Amino acid sequence: MNTSPGVKPRRLGRWVRPTAVFAILGPGLIAANAGNDSGGIATYSSAGAQFAYKPLFLAVVITLMLIVVQEMAARVGTFGGGGIMALVREQFSLRIGAFAVFCILVANLGLVVSEFAGIGAALELFGVSRYISVPISAVILIGVVVFGSYRWAERIFLTFALAFLAYPFAMILSHPDWSEVVSNAVIPHFVGSKAFLLMAIALVGTTITPYMQLYQAAAVADSGAGPEDYPRVRTDAVGGAIIAGLIFICILIATAATIGGTGPLNSAAQAAKALEPVAGAGAEVLFGIGLLGASALAAAVVPLSTAYGLAEAVGAERSVSRRFSEAPLFLGLFAAQVVIGALVALIPVNLFALLIGMQILNGLITPIILGFLYVLSNRQSVVGDAVSSPMNKAISLLCVLVVSLLAVVVVGVTIGGWFGVV
Amino acid sequence: MALRQTFRANGAIKRRQERRTKRILANRTVAEALISVAGLVGRAVTSIGDIEVGRISDVVVRWSGDGYPPVTGLVVRVGRRRAYVPIEQVQSINQDGARLNSARMDLRDFNRRDDEVSLNADVVDHQLVDIDGVRVVRASDLYLALVGEEIRLVGVDVGFATLLRRLGPANRRTRPTPDRVIDWAAVQPFGTGDGSMRLASPNQALRRLRPAELADLLEELGRDERQELLRALDPEAAADALEEMEPGELRELLREMTPEDAAALLIEMEPDEAVDALREFEDEEVDALIAVMPRENAELLAQLLGYDEESAGGVMTTNLILVRPDMTVGEVRRILRSEAEHQADVDAVIIVDSDGRLIHDIGLFELLVAAKEDLVGSLDGGPDPVTVSPETSVAFVVEEFIESRGSSVVVVDSENRPIGRILADDLVDALVPERGKLRFPRFLVG
Numbered sequence: 001m002n003t004s005p006g007v008k009p010r011r012l013g014r015w016v017r018p019t020a021v022f023a024i025l026g027p028g029l030i031a032a033n034a035g036n037d038s039g040g041i042a043t044y045s046s047a048g049a050q051f052a053y054k055p056l057f058l059a060v061v062i063t064l065m066l067i068v069v070q071e072m073a074a075r076v077g078t079f080g081g082g083g084i085m086a087l088v089r090e091q092f093s094l095r096i097g098a099f100a101v102f103c104i105l106v107a108n109l110g111l112v113v114s115e116f117a118g119i120g121a122a123l124e125l126f127g128v129s130r131y132i133s134v135p136i137s138a139v140i141l142i143g144v145v146v147f148g149s150y151r152w153a154e155r156i157f158l159t160f161a162l163a164f165l166a167y168p169f170a171m172i173l174s175h176p177d178w179s180e181v182v183s184n185a186v187i188p189h190f191v192g193s194k195a196f197l198l199m200a201i202a203l204v205g206t207t208i209t210p211y212m213q214l215y216q217a218a219a220v221a222d223s224g225a226g227p228e229d230y231p232r233v234r235t236d237a238v239g240g241a242i243i244a245g246l247i248f249i250c251i252l253i254a255t256a257a258t259i260g261g262t263g264p265l266n267s268a269a270q271a272a273k274a275l276e277p278v279a280g281a282g283a284e285v286l287f288g289i290g291l292l293g294a295s296a297l298a299a300a301v302v303p304l305s306t307a308y309g310l311a312e313a314v315g316a317e318r319s320v321s322r323r324f325s326e327a328p329l330f331l332g333l334f335a336a337q338v339v340i341g342a343l344v345a346l347i348p349v350n351l352f353a354l355l356i357g358m359q360i361l362n363g364l365i366t367p368i369i370l371g372f373l374y375v376l377s378n379r380q381s382v383v384g385d386a387v388s389s390p391m392n393k394a395i396s397l398l399c400v401l402v403v404s405l406l407a408v409v410v411v412g413v414t415i416g417g418w419f420g421v422v
Numbered sequence: 423m424a425l426r427q428t429f430r431a432n433g434a435i436k437r438r439q440e441r442r443t444k445r446i447l448a449n450r451t452v453a454e455a456l457i458s459v460a461g462l463v464g465r466a467v468t469s470i471g472d473i474e475v476g477r478i479s480d481v482v483v484r485w486s487g488d489g490y491p492p493v494t495g496l497v498v499r500v501g502r503r504r505a506y507v508p509i510e511q512v513q514s515i516n517q518d519g520a521r522l523n524s525a526r527m528d529l530r531d532f533n534r535r536d537d538e539v540s541l542n543a544d545v546v547d548h549q550l551v552d553i554d555g556v557r558v559v560r561a562s563d564l565y566l567a568l569v570g571e572e573i574r575l576v577g578v579d580v581g582f583a584t585l586l587r588r589l590g591p592a593n594r595r596t597r598p599t600p601d602r603v604i605d606w607a608a609v610q611p612f613g614t615g616d617g618s619m620r621l622a623s624p625n626q627a628l629r630r631l632r633p634a635e636l637a638d639l640l641e642e643l644g645r646d647e648r649q650e651l652l653r654a655l656d657p658e659a660a661a662d663a664l665e666e667m668e669p670g671e672l673r674e675l676l677r678e679m680t681p682e683d684a685a686a687l688l689i690e691m692e693p694d695e696a697v698d699a700l701r702e703f704e705d706e707e708v709d710a711l712i713a714v715m716p717r718e719n720a721e722l723l724a725q726l727l728g729y730d731e732e733s734a735g736g737v738m739t740t741n742l743i744l745v746r747p748d749m750t751v752g753e754v755r756r757i758l759r760s761e762a763e764h765q766a767d768v769d770a771v772i773i774v775d776s777d778g779r780l781i782h783d784i785g786l787f788e789l790l791v792a793a794k795e796d797l798v799g800s801l802d803g804g805p806d807p808v809t810v811s812p813e814t815s816v817a818f819v820v821e822e823f824i825e826s827r828g829s830s831v832v833v834v835d836s837e838n839r840p841i842g843r844i845l846a847d848d849l850v851d852a853l854v855p856e857r858g859k860l861r862f863p864r865f866l867v868g
Contacts, residue, residue, distance in 0.1 A: 081645030089547050089560065094460075094588050097547075221645065224677035314582060315549070315560025 027219030028233070028240030031212045032070055036247055038118025038295040039111065039206045039362070041164065042355040044248055045271040047199050048255025050264045051191060053176075053184040058200055059252055060185055062207050063245025065399045067238050069370060072377040072396060073213040074237035077220030078230050079383035080376065084217045085312040087376055100372050101313050107210050107365040108306040112341030114358035115302065118295030121268040121351045125288035131346065138342035141300055142335050153300070160293020163286050166278045167250045173277035176257035185249075194413055195264070201410045202356050204403055205363025207248060211305040213373060218308070227386065266352045303337035364411065367404035374400050456577070457517055459541050459564040460588050465519035467498050467507070467527075475527050476500035478520060480542040481566070482534065483575050490574040490606050493566060496520060497532050497540065506532035515566070515573055539611075541575065549647050550578060551610035553627045556635045558642040563588065565603065577603045612647045628654070637666035645678055658763075661690030664699070673702040685714045688723075692767065694739045694848070697726040734819050735812030737852045738833045738842030741767040744774050747781060747799025751792045758789075769829050769845060772807075773798055778839045783807035783832055809834045812841065816852050819844055 047055045080087050088097045119137050120130030144153045255274040265271050272287035279286045307330050378387050466474045480497035495508045513523035552559050562584040565577040581602040610625045640648045652660050676684040688696045700708050712720045729735025741764040745754050773781040782803045808826040833842040
């Protein structure tokens with residue numbers, strides 16, 4: 001079975017998992033678009049409402065970053081042949097690895113909170129108080145996962161989330177000022193305010209989320225893809241990132257054209273107005289269904305990615321690869337995250353503000369995860385000869401640095417704010 | 423695959439053994455005799471006169487496959503350099519560091535030899551197979567001990583508490599805390615990350631594992647590690663293990679190989695299991711695999727693939743023992759002996775006429791109690807055998823089973839020639855829904 005050294009082994013191709021309905025979705029498309037969850041929708045809508053077309057340039061830059069990042073994750077999965085957290089354990093010292101695990105725990109927990117906030121906000125549109133909807137949905141979610149009937153729930157949530165496909169139509173029907181769209185997309189229009197800065201980091205945080213990279217690498221490695229398949233894997237990863245970016249931009253333009261300049265959003269009802277050109281009076285219902293589906297879907301998947309990443313790092317993969325009922329460690333971790341996430345979402349603050357706050361938290365952690373990914377995807381002992389070209393390397397380093405700088409400035413401004421400096 | 427649950431019950435025994443090891447190692451004196459490799463890293467190397475010459479950066483052992491690998495040297499960080507100190511120049515090693523037996527140290531660059539491995543870089547925090555426990559673990563720490571005159575690698579710690587200890591303050595970090603320790607003799611390690619060293623001599627204990635246990639291990643290992651483990655097994659054992667794997671897992675494993683290697687393994691598998699595996703692939707992948715197989719195997723697999731998965735042809739085994747009525751029981755027993763490797767698929771011997779048409783199906787029990795010189799054609803054999811055509815649906819086959827109360831039914835073609843057999847366990851596999859493992863990436867739209 002040995003292949004002689006120097007001869008590149010030929011491998012069986014085909015890595016796209018055929019599934020009945022979603023056959024066209026490669027892991028890249030799923031991974032990148034998982035970022036368009038409740039946090040994404042809320043943040044993009046709020047950015048459009050508050051700053052109209054001005055964040056468009058940022059949206060273009062963030063999309064480029066997403067492409068770079070998802071490509072790095074796909075490369076690590078293809079050539080490293082393992083999950084990111086397993087590689088972190090093997091490639092870094094234990095303390096640094098533990099730091100990475102901690103960051104992912106915090107980022108994902110933040111996301112779980114925002115997903116429950118999303119569920120609460122969506123059901124408030126239908127007149128259900130979050131003090132009823134959030135606990136009930138947490139119980140349902142744990143039940144569905146424990147009793148293994150998740151597949152059905154997933155299909156339902158995914159179908160709900162398709163409601164957001166209305167955004168591209170809403171964008172066109174809202175008749176945006178296209179000349180302004182183009183000029184804002186190519187020429188930076190920055191606003192020198194703390195609110196703009198926070199919005200920028202929230203946009204980064206919600207678009208480039210650690211669990212998307214964990215998923216991308218794990219899905220590629222899990223499909224048995226290897227070096228030979230890399231061109232296809234890359235096309236899928238980059239394509240997915242571009243589509244996610246386009247949806248981001250559609251939401252931004254649709255919101256900017258309808259309610260741009262009205263200030264930050266503080267309710268789902270306001271955000272739903274952007275869908276009025278398509279759905280008219282049904283905009284709130286459409287938005288509510290979409291938000292509910294996207295939030296519920298991510299509320300199950302994000303805790304799962306935490307449990308999986310943690311198990312990989314600790315070396316307890318087998319404890320999560322069994323069926324749910326056979327994996328107490330896994331179940332415990334999953335349930336704990338859901339319970340904590342739901343409890344935080346019950347704190348009586350504005351749900352929409354909470355949602356966006358969690359994206360800011362995520363944005364602060366993003367550069368750290370990107371740093372790990374950058375090192376892994378350029379380390380020869382992980383990816384072999386597939387280390388980036390100097391050009392590629394420079395671009396990804398630039399991305400890491402820009403996001404880091406943004407995070408540092410936000411932290412600086414916030415701390416400065418406490419002391420009245422800024 | 424149906425047998426796997428039974429095998430897992432053995433875990434209880436293993437857990438007990440494990441606890442016993444744990445108690446021995448928790449003994450204070452034993453714990454103090456151990457040197458933690460993770461704790462050794464960063465400790466001082468002193469020459470005679472207690473002058474520090476550098477800091478330990480790694481421990482190198484010689485690797486031979488069995489037993490306890492001896493330490494052959496230390497990698498020492500001197501300033502910005504990494505130098506190699508052979509063990510002959512080391513007077514003593516303890517948890518606080520190493521002492522050299524001369525006043526000065528040669529600064530030799532570290533060049534790892536082929537049979538050597540750097541413990542800290544390539545083993546700590548990496549995957550290993552715990553053969554006795556039949557599971558894949560990650561090494562939290564490794565322990566050295568003085569065995570006779572030599573310092574050897576004796577155990578691997580897989581405890582979570584040990585990880586926490588390594589995260590703790592420096593003075594706590596160095597002390598061995600045997601938490602859950604596995605004897606090194608029962609461990610199968612893997613080669614170095616850069617692929618420069620491959621598992622030349624697998625641990626002999628691997629041979630003791632059952633196919634289902636190997637299948638479990640293969641499913642849990644990372645990509646490089648499982649290919650390495652598979653290479654270390656002989657093809658027959660590898661094929662037996664593959665038969666026990668979940669179809670989805672098996673597909674990914676075969677995809678990681680070249681079509682030639684994958685085809686070689688598929689040929690070694692029982693044809694019905696190989697066909698089950700092939701059904702998981704895309705059409706063009708199947709074509710690629712069949713194209714590189716010897717013609718005989720290719721034709722058989724292609725024919726079996728033609729049957730519907732839910733039909734008798736889709737679940738039958740093609741391992742039949744066909745005999746003529748004028749053979750003696752003694753001759754038939756000899757044939758059975760030579761077919762021992764297929765024993766799981768054989769519960770009866772089929773008597774056929776000169777045209778290959780079915781005459782009767784004689785159970786093993788009857789063959790066992792008959793006299794050696796009897797002709798098989800003269801045996802009673804009980805009621806006529808139950809036969810089905812390959813197109814018969816599995817549901818109908820189940821009904822036939824319930825009515826006949828036999829342990830198998832014979833599949834015959836339109837000319838009444840036997841082409842396969844369906845055993846009760848094939849039906850169990852076909853009826854019980856597949857219990858896939860949980861993989862995070864498969865959770866979304868899996």
